[in-house]
Amino acid sequence: MQTYDLEAEGLRGLNSTLQAQRDETNQTSWEIVNPKGSHAIAVGLDAPIEVTVKGSTGYYCAGMNQQATVKVEGSVGPGVAENMMSGQVIVDGDASQYAGATGHGGLLVIKGNASSRCGISMKGIDIVVHGNIGHMSAFMAQAGNLVVCGDAGDALGDSLYEAGLFVRGSVKSLGADCVEKEMRPEHLELLKGLLERAGADARPEEFKRYGSARQLYNFDVDNAAAY
């Protein structure tokens, strides 16, 4: 276990050290102490290492992550795991806005609640939120899956493309072109795997599935009120 004191040694040193790790590194386990809400912690990683942040972070923690597993023993600011490509990011606490924004791959787990625009413009990432999510989540979401064990706020999945949305609790309202869809066996299987990987105590049968009605895929003046 390598320990890095962020307050004492600085952000640039931290990220350059972690980014320098390669696939074959022996230093696979890292602990960051004194994060104190700093921004851009552990961004741009690209190695199969495990990084544990001992406390809460600011914006863009684990941004553009590849391969690495980043665990945050606290809450995270806006844009956690934004544009993640692969790997895992696990947050013990809550997440602010834009969690997992534009992510292309990997798994983001929020054990608390996530604020608005969770999974905005997601492009293949899987996101599992143990608690609730805020309004406009999965806005223009293109691919991947957003699983919410609690409730969802207003305008879920507005202008959705091909991402899959699964909510166990209530949905305050659905956004434009987002509809409830049939939960078929393959979806239950997918959900089962995601819940297991995220350590979520929930059964797939308790969820409802939402997706795109695909009515706004090509412009039609008769749909103008929806734009």
Added chain:
Amino acid sequence: MKDMDDQIPRTLPTQSATFTNPINAEIRRAAATGIYDIRGGGAKRKVPHFDDLLFLGASVSRYPLEGYRERCDTSVVLGTRFAKKPIELDIPITIAGMSFGALSGPAKEALGRGASAAGTSTTTGDGGMTPEERGHSTKLVYQYLPSRYGMNPNDLRKADAIEIVVGQGAKPGGGGMLLGQKISDRVAEMRTLPKGIDQRSACRHPDWTGPDDLEIKILELREITDWQVPIYVKVGATRPYYDTALAVKAGADVVVMDGMQGGTAATQDVFIEHVGLPTLSCIRPAVQALQDLGVHREVQLVISGGIRTGADVAKALALGADAVSIGTAAMVAIGDNDPKWEAEYQKLGTTTGAYDDWHEGQDPAGITTQDPELAARLNPVEAGRKLRNYLKVMTLEAQTIARACGHNHLHNLEPEDLCALTMEAAAMARVPLAGTSWYPGKEGF
């Protein structure tokens, strides 16, 4: 009786200056279709522009440099503020962001070839970086756009600079549009979208809002790229003084200011013609912001939107820009709207010089299309050579003017070298009306 009627003078038929034939045609088109007009390009309306400025040249008080003997440098370095590796360009004319998707593969290759041969940079666009584009561009600027289509850290690190696109001059406050005809298999895959849909690009970034967030976003991008490459912030010209100041405050190395004549791949005509500022009007406020913050020349200013000639380049630089960027002009140089395709333009209901339905993917010149047969019409080697020639000519023209004004570097051009032909241009460029020492607003309003 009829003969007498023929002898009575008649009121001539008078066309309305308000309800013109083009306006009436647009009303009829809207009534028939129920949808606004979408097109490519920038503002076509006449606005005060560089043509409304003149250089004064040398005189008794200033002596010129010899055209074929005395050197006039053209180099520029972009990104000197924070980047470890600023971009060094031979000429202060760069190629603006245009996406693979909006443009064909051969067109993007031609832009890379031409820019590289002329010693300047080219820029990606919505949809990400293609290997061909990277391979043919010695200096490539990677656009970081609201859609983040194709965005990944590996390509980010391959870039020579990153341009955070807040807006563009053709549509400040608007997102992009790529209609289904142009969403080919490859474009769809790069953008993680179903084939054939009308693709919308977001109008604002998904994970930051406002200048305070932008500062943190820039920090993140620098951390991911090891502070190696410059970070530009591109804005559509609307509030040039404040946008420039806020970009500087957020940590930009370079500010790119795009006026309303700057082109787009596709958006609503009403947006192009009625939102944003003319390029001429945004340079001095942007320069003023840099000067007020004490960073003029430390944070470089790139101006775009309607740059066509070496005279335009020289005028933009004289007003305080460090470089300019061209998009539409580069497309014309490689063959867009070429008269040789007139018969095909006619079939599309348009004519040479007016063709702007770039979003429909039927470009006879093979530039704004994803149709393999049309795209194959463009020879990227030949088109790249044309772009190189055009860039060289513009540079020579700008040098000619600079020498005539007595300057041994294009960056030594200054507002005092200029006068304006109209009151509007004088006010916007803050240079005297020709033959006077006055411009509107000089003593305040």
